[in-house]
Amino acid sequence: MSMTDGPTPLHTAAAEQAAEDREASSKGAGKSDLRQRGKRKSGYFSDRWHALSRQQQWAFLSIVVVLAYLLPLLNPPIITTEPGNNFALACFDMARFALIAVGLNVVVGYAGLLDLGYVAFFAVGSYCAAMLTSPDSPYLHIPYLWTLPIAMAVTMFFGVMLGVPTLRLRGDYLAIVTLGFGEIIRILATIIPAMKGQVGFQNVGHPPGTEADGTPIFSNSNGVPWYWLTLTIIIIVTLLVGNLERSRVGRAWIAIREDEDAAEIMGVPTFKYKVWAFAIGAAIGGLSGALFAGQVGFVNNQKFDVTTSILFLAAVVLGGAGNKVGAILGGALVSYIPLRFTAIAEYKYLIFGIALVLIMIFRSQGLLPARQRLLAYGRTALNKITTRDAAKPDSADDSPAGPSSRAAGQRGAEA
């Protein structure tokens, strides 16, 4: 499959881009107003971020990652969700939502396919883990960690099953079909005797390992190891998805999102790439479901309703569809807010509703808007392929980030 054909040379491309950006912002102060027409709605921070060199970006990222790992141990006073909710468990829940949002972002953000039944994949992943490890299940029992890849494979299969007949539909029609699919999975879990409906499966497995006193490390009440496991998975998944985004596949997805017919007549096999987006998104949702089943230790048909689906979608839209970091942030926030402010947890749908309306009015691209930078890498690759000199004298002159970062810098200085 063409899934493997070359991610563009990320490091050099990014370094060149960053160099261009810096050069552009150091040059031509007087020209910046002329170039306003090339300006995009993008945040001050994202411009600052892209102006950093690759090394600085990595250094900054590693600090963020270390802090993220330490989060449940630090238990920072204002941020903490205690005494209402155990903070480590809350962290796990945030990580779980973030992982789901990353998966849904592939479908909704990259390929532009509105999926209102994403919870179905989450449910399939949960049931996979439960039915293969719980003593309540009459079937084959395997170690918990093996259920993670199996859950991914099974949900991927379900993603393709749903995608092949329905991805010929577009827009609203597709959204309605996915909504139906979400309900079908939930109702199947209720009516198929083997899936035990509301009784569900107890004592779902967990990863191996015990403490000195014999209690398992991955227990239901201790969120820290689960959080670390999920965070590690998020980092791996984000790196993989990021590479995919910058590859040929990512370009095809963006083209499909922008204009499907035009993509098709450019030679993009749109159907194939849409199915891939569905399958990859489904696999990540299934993975998240399996983690959830393991941590909670109990799976029944009560957690997979439409509102949960909408909540997932809200996470992606809130964070910024098409931006994986935005999706992580959105997912974490959607989970965090009701846990932190327990007094208003009952009103969470009301609050998210209002928040979404406000976001749509004031920041319609989400908290962290997607920048179509991936094709800038494509351009660098194009220059390389055609053996044209990538550092043409005029190429540094008005790079897309240049004018806006310059303008942002000026605004910052005036303020």
Added chain:
Amino acid sequence: MTLLELEGVSVHYGRIQALRDISFTVNEGEVVALIGANGAGKTTTMRTISGLLNCSEGKITFAGEDITKMKAHIRVVHGISQAPEGRGIFPGMTVMENLDMGTFGRKDRSGVGKDLDRVFDLFPRLKEREKQYGGTMSGGEQQMLAIGRALMSNPKLLLLDEPSMGLAPQFIRQIFKIIKEINNQGTTVLMVEQNANQALAGAHRAFVLETGEITHSGTGKQLLEDPSIKEAYLGVG
């Protein structure tokens, strides 16, 4: 030599028949124009040739190969490239990225640089706007981008769907001049136009479509002089 041949092609939208038994050919090296009023089936014909619509009857042959059942994205690889109606550029991508998308189906990456130079020669404006987002450009520039992007796949046959739509008169003349130049460089062009005067003047041969059927055909000059066409499409008579 015949490059494209349509034999008895009919297209339906549900139960509504949009094209009835259309047959025509496009020879290599020609500029062929399809003219007709609104709803005559011009765009339907284009979308059928590029593969976005399936024909319910008939046969399409391209360069000696039957492509009736071929998917649109594979037709690009075989050498049919379309600049769609209403331009159909990717608004959130820069000019360069749009052009890059045009090469998506290409197998010979080595030829990309040459075609990029060719597009920039034809449309120096695109070179100036290289890093600008497609959606922020004017209509004429977007049209140039759509044609340039279609040329990036180095097609044998270029399909232009209303290249003059919504453009200022001087832009229209410029676009037709460029179409001529593209043709002189060896690309066969099939275009659909409302601007019958310009299209007939620039085309080797032309067909007139009326309610899904071809009613007139001939060289561009013949049709320009045909009194019934004059009356119906040229606004003089």
